Amino acid sequence: MRIAQLLRKYDPSEWGGTESAVLQLTADMADHGVESVIYAPRLLHDGGKSDPFAAAGCTVRRFRACVPIWGISSGRKMQMVAVGGNLVSFSLIGDLWKERSIDVIHSHAQGRLGAMARVVARGRRLPFVISIHGGVYDLPTEVRKALQKPYLGGWDWGRPLGLILRARHLIDQADAVITFNPREAALIRERHPGRRVQVEPHGVPTGLFARDCRDIALSAFPQLGGRQVLLILGRIDPTKNQEWVIAEATELARRHPDVCLVFVGAFTNQEYGNALLARIARDGLGNHVMLLGSLPVGDPRLVGLLQEARAVVLPSLSETFGIVILEAWAAGTPVISSRTSGALALVEDGTNGLLFDLERPGTFHSAVDQILEDPGLAKGWGTAGRAKAVANFDTAVRAESMKRLYEELIEEKNALRNSKG
Numbered sequence: 091m092r093i094a095q096l097l098r099k100y101d102p103s104e105w106g107g108t109e110s111a112v113l114q115l116t117a118d119m120a121d122h123g124v125e126s127v128i129y130a131p132r133l134l135h136d137g138g139k140s141d142p143f144a145a146a147g148c149t150v151r152r153f154r155a156c157v158p159i160w161g162i163s164s165g166r167k168m169q170m171v172a173v174g175g176n177l178v179s180f181s182l183i184g185d186l187w188k189e190r191s192i193d194v195i196h197s198h199a200q201g202r203l204g205a206m207a208r209v210v211a212r213g214r215r216l217p218f219v220i221s222i223h224g225g226v227y228d229l230p231t232e233v234r235k236a237l238q239k240p241y242l243g244g245w246d247w248g249r250p251l252g253l254i255l256r257a258r259h260l261i262d263q264a265d266a267v268i269t270f271n272p273r274e275a276a277l278i279r280e281r282h283p284g285r286r287v288q289v290e291p292h293g294v295p296t297g298l299f300a301r302d303c304r305d306i307a308l309s310a311f312p313q314l315g316g317r318q319v320l321l322i323l324g325r326i327d328p329t330k331n332q333e334w335v336i337a338e339a340t341e342l343a344r345r346h347p348d349v350c351l352v353f354v355g356a357f358t359n360q361e362y363g364n365a366l367l368a369r370i371a372r373d374g375l376g377n378h379v380m381l382l383g384s385l386p387v388g389d390p391r392l393v394g395l396l397q398e399a400r401a402v403v404l405p406s407l408s409e410t411f412g413i414v415i416l417e418a419w420a421a422g423t424p425v426i427s428s429r430t431s432g433a434l435a436l437v438e439d440g441t442n443g444l445l446f447d448l449e450r451p452g453t454f455h456s457a458v459d460q461i462l463e464d465p466g467l468a469k470g471w472g473t474a475g476r477a478k479a480v481a482n483f484d485t486a487v488r489a490e491s492m493k494r495l496y497e498e499l500i501e502e503k504n505a506l507r508n509s510k511g
Contacts, residue, residue: 091496092125094192096207098177098199100130100150102140104356105384106325107413108223109142111292112198113387117146118295118489124496127189129207131155131177142387151189155179155203158248165360176201176257178248186210194496198223202248205255208263215507217499220260221268221290225410227277228431232407261285265499270411271435288495292413293488296480299393299420307394311382314398317350318462320426321399323414324406325358326366326381331405331428331448333362336369336379338451343378345455346462350377351403352395356384396421400468401461405448406430415443416483419475424468426457442475 095116100109116126128143132152144150158178177199183206186195195211196219197204204220211218252258261267261278266286269275275289308315320342324330332353342349357363370379385392396402402418404427412432418425425443427433437443444457461468 091123091194091493091500092127092192093119093496094127094129094186094189094195094207095148096182096186096195096197096199096203097128097130098201098203100128100143101133102142102386103384104325104358105142105387107292107411108198110387111223111411111413113142113146114293114295114485115489115492116143116148118293118485119493120147121486122489122493124489124493125149127151127192129153129182129186131179140386151185153179153185154181158251159244159246162244176246176248176252178202178251179206182206183210187213192216193500194219196221200224200226200257200260202252202255202257204260205252205257205263208260209255212263215503217265217496217503218263219266219268219495219499220264221270222274222278222410223270225274225408226261227281228271228274228410229408265503266495271432273431273435274410290488290491290495291483292411292416293483293485294413294416294420294479296420296476296484298388299396299417299422299476301390301393302397303390303394304398305394306390307392307398310391311352311380311395313380314350314352316348318346318348319395319399320349320351320458321395321402321418321423322351322353322405323355323402323417324404325355326353326363327359328362329407330355331407333366333369334405334448335403336366336373336375338454339370339375339378340373341451341455342458343375345459349458349462351379352399353379353381354383354385354392354395393421396423399423400465401426401443401458404428404430404433407448409433412436415475416479418443419472419479419483422469422472422476424461424471424475426454426461438474440471442471442478444471 127149129151155177157175187210194217195207197207198221208218261282268288268290270291272289275287278287401424409430409432415425415436427437427445428448429445439445446453446457
């Protein structure tokens with residue numbers, strides 16, 4: 091079986107949750123006889139030698155794409171590419187059409203790129219699957235506004251193409267829609283009755299976290315020795331809400347003088363990142379905050395940080411799933427998360443982590459107090475999280491489920507083709 095997997099963005103230097111989820115899925119599906127061909131836009135810069143998908147045995151195809159907006163700066167265009175721009179490609183359809191011996195086209199991109207993949211799937215009579223990574227209906231209003239902000243002041247010349255492709259009707263044209271939490275699935279079924287909607291949670295390779303890498307992390311970042319580390323993973327972006335944690339850092343340091351907030355993630359919104367750095371300097375938080383930038387997927391330093399952390403903090407405004415939660419659990423580390431739909435579907439409050447309300451900072455500080463002041467209790471939550479990750483979210487389990495879906499769709503498409511023949 092050979093699957094074309096379409097990504098809206100794939101830049102190893104700006105790694106994100108979608109890339110991690112797709113990489114882990116394709117790597118494990120390869121063990122089940124499923125070959126993946128990764129389609130992604132060309133990089134705007136030299137990506138270096140690192141290519142995790144190629145290293146995992148996938149074929150990687152790069153196609154030409156652009157942000158179809160006139161009247162905005164190159165910086166805002168780069169921001170849109172990083173977090174949610176509705177790209178246009180004049181080569182993708184031809185490239186996908188020429189790809190030989192593919193059985194399914196699976197788009198991890200919505201909008202115009204997803205619609206172009208759907209055109210090819212229909213023309214070649216192949217099953218078309220779309221995964222909803224960033225959410226469609228399960229998005230807070232403030233997040234929707236943030237995603238639209240880079241468009242302000244510009245003219246979207248790609249809109250007529252989107253209308254021709256019926257990009258806004260992509261879900262109605264899919265043979266299967268994959269979501270990652272029950273709430274998003276319910277909202278899609280309500281608005282698109284008759285669609286095949288399947289909840290397929292992300293997975294993590296739990297075996298990767300079995301090796302103790304804490305010494306590697308502390309050797310790379312010796313300033314963390316003897317500190318109470320709270321780890322925050324994710325791109326530096328308003329949706330991930332790192333500013334909220336920085337705003338609470340002074341109180342955290344007062345309550346726990348040895349605490350250190352460690353942020354790992356690429357700066358995908360430079361304006362937001364600069365504001366964070368300015369606030370850290372203004373509030374004199376240099377001894378309590380570290381920003382390490384992006385670390386490669388599977389990097390022993392990152393695994394060691396996850397194992398060394400007293401907790402992984404997820405302050406996001408919106409997370410339709412939250413693969414960071416699974417990574418923390420695989421490392422045996424408890425989670426302190428805001429009440430996003432993804433976290434609510436995963437975290438059992440007081441069993442394998444704690445939930446807090448962004449509108450009530452006291453609930454966050456109470457959660458941190460429990461984690462830092464009772465190591466035995468925190469360790470128990472981390473152990474419970476790892477047991478859940480191994481039992482329910484290992485990538486090997488998720489790969490088998492996805493392969494079955496592909497097989498069913500191929501069989502249904504073949505039966506339909508034969509009935510018409």
